[in-house]
Amino acid sequence: MVVYTYYIILYSEKWEDHVKYIDRVLSKCTPINLKISLKKCNIGQQELLALGHKVSGLSLEIDQNKVAEVLQKPLQRNIKEMQSFLGFPSYYRSHIKRFAHITSSLYKLCSKDVVFEIAKERRKAYERIKYELTNAPVLIFPDFEPPFKLYIDAACSQGLGAALHQRQIVDGKPREGVIFYISRQLKDSEARYGATQTECLCLVWAL
Numbered sequence: 001m002v003v004y005t006y007y008i009i010l011y012s013e014k015w016e017d018h019v020k021y022i023d024r025v026l027s028k029c030t031p032i033n034l035k036i037s038l039k040k041c042n043i044g045q046q047e048l049l050a051l052g053h054k055v056s057g058l059s060l061e062i063d064q065n066k067v068a069e070v071l072q073k074p075l076q077r078n079i080k081e082m083q084s085f086l087g088f089p090s091y092y093r094s095h096i097k098r099f100a101h102i103t104s105s106l107y108k109l110c111s112k113d114v115v116f117e118i119a120k121e122r123r124k125a126y127e128r129i130k131y132e133l134t135n136a137p138v139l140i141f142p143d144f145e146p147p148f149k150l151y152i153d154a155a156c157s158q159g160l161g162a163a164l165h166q167r168q169i170v171d172g173k174p175r176e177g178v179i180f181y182i183s184r185q186l187k188d189s190e191a192r193y194g195a196t197q198t199e200c201l202c203l204v205w206a207l
Contacts, residue, residue, distance in 0.1 A: 008025065139179060
């Protein structure tokens, strides 16, 4: 079960278990006079839209309707607008490879001592993050029986990155998919590390 403000999401592998979970949740709502609108309920679905994602039993992908709403807005004109914009792709950063590297120049633009100016590099970063949002991979859910694959990315001088993959059987065929991406910028002291040190740092951080 996932509870987030006004969302309650129940999931299970078997329909019999699902009915039991629903009954259990409803029985908890009655004593505290918590009402649930049937018009807003979706029961027995193979997939649903929730919290900006399209969720199924096998995967998690970005709700492109949400993305379209944001990307239709004009380019940001000040720090406040840029901060508001960056909050949106940051919510989906687990879908975006090298997120910290791509957005580093845009986050620097929000610093106090930086003149707000959309230079060529920042406009390029802005267009790149829009592209990544609209072409983000569908993430798979982890299966804790097969082995995982952890890929680290320390080649970039501006940050660290890693991706957790797994090979699963989908529709009778083996397929390697992404479970999530993580990334962060280097601290000032870390930026002075050599290549081997940076790779070790990335591995330890990712684990």
